[in-house]
Amino acid sequence: MSDVSRPSPAPPPVAAVIPAAGRGVRLGPGAPKALRALNGTPMLIHAARALAASRAVSLVVVVAPPDGAAEVKSLLDAHALPGGTPSGSLGRTDFLVVPGGDTRQESVRLGLDALPPEYGIVLVHDAARPLVPVDTVDTVIEAVRDGARAVVPALPLADTVKEVEPATEPGTPEPVVATPVRARLRAVQTPQGFDRETLVRAHEKVTDDVTDDASMVERLGERVVVVPGHEEAFKVTRPLDLVLAEAVLARRRLNDGF
Ligand SMILES: Nc1ccn([C@@H]2O[C@H](COP(=O)(O)OP(=O)(O)OP(=O)(O)O)[C@@H](O)[C@H]2O)c(=O)n1
Numbered sequence: 305m306s307d308v309s310r311p312s313p314a315p316p317p318v319a320a321v322i323p324a325a326g327r328g329v330r331l332g333p334g335a336p337k338a339l340r341a342l343n344g345t346p347m348l349i350h351a352a353r354a355l356a357a358s359r360a361v362s363l364v365v366v367v368a369p370p371d372g373a374a375e376v377k378s379l380l381d382a383h384a385l386p387g388g389t390p391s392g393s394l395g396r397t398d399f400l401v402v403p404g405g406d407t408r409q410e411s412v413r414l415g416l417d418a419l420p421p422e423y424g425i426v427l428v429h430d431a432a433r434p435l436v437p438v439d440t441v442d443t444v445i446e447a448v449r450d451g452a453r454a455v456v457p458a459l460p461l462a463d464t465v466k467e468v469e470p471a472t473e474p475g476t477p478e479p480v481v482a483t484p485v486r487a488r489l490r491a492v493q494t495p496q497g498f499d500r501e502t503l504v505r506a507h508e509k510v511t512d513d514v515t516d517d518a519s520m521v522e523r524l525g526e527r528v529v530v531v532p533g534h535e536e537a538f539k540v541t542r543p544l545d546l547v548l549a550e551a552v553l554a555r556r557r558l559n560d561g562f
Pocket residue numbers: 322323324325326327328329330331337338367404405406407408409411412429430431432433539540541
């Protein structure tokens with residue numbers, strides 16, 4: 305019979321690192337992507353709100369464009385966040401800002417370096433995915449709390465995938481990923497969730513040029529658990545994605561009755 309007098313230990317606190325230091329070249333000329341406005345609010349604020357909306361997240365580290373840390377800190381201070389408070393003061397969600405690096409991997413590592421030691425679970429979430437629903441955030445956190453060392457949200461593919469490299473001999477048909485293989489493929493999103501030690505080890509040991517943190521953990525031979533993603537967790541990459549993001553916000557306002 306379980307000892308009802310002894311409360312179960314509190315789960316380790318959760319911190320989130322938001323890499324927001326990219327230039328947004330594919331989005332076209334303008335401010336760094338994370339500072340571009342959606343419905344008048346910078347993208348990174350939407351992303352920070354999405355993570356702060358999770359009751360499990362108690363610290364958000366925003367990795368700012370290298371010369372934009374002061375601007376990002378004043379943006380966080382200027383925007384009321386659900387249950388959160390501006391950076392530097394205590395609250396359900398606290399915020400730190402650090403300058404980013406030349407690559408996404410370097411920016412994430414700089415964010416990791418800023419985490420206080422008590423955070424045992426770490427999310428890494430692109431500022432470029434500003435509209436991720438909080439349910440997706442909590443699904444990732446729950447899977448890490450259930451023992452997964454690395455967790456990614458992902459969606460099935462909706463397009464045929466064609467491999468165009470390596471170049472094939474002239475005249476030979478380029479391989480198309482067969483339907484059965486496509487059925488086994490997923491489009492991986494963020495937030496990705498990690499046992500902190502595993503993520504730190506991956507950033508210390510893996511130097512391959514990979515595009516996400518879970519791939520670095522896989523290089524260590526660790527298993528990555530896949531949980532359902534969400535179509536609203538799409539990444540704002542090209543100009544049309546801004547239009548889609550504005551439309552998602554408009555639909556949310558309609559559904560919320562204002
Ligand atoms: N040196 C970098 C590069 C990217 N990122 C972040 O990583 C996320 C995903 O990267 P991506 O969508 O490629 O953003 P950019 O690198 O800005 O886009 P582009 O490749 O079009 O320049 C973004 O939130 C971006 O801000 C970062 O923090 N530091």
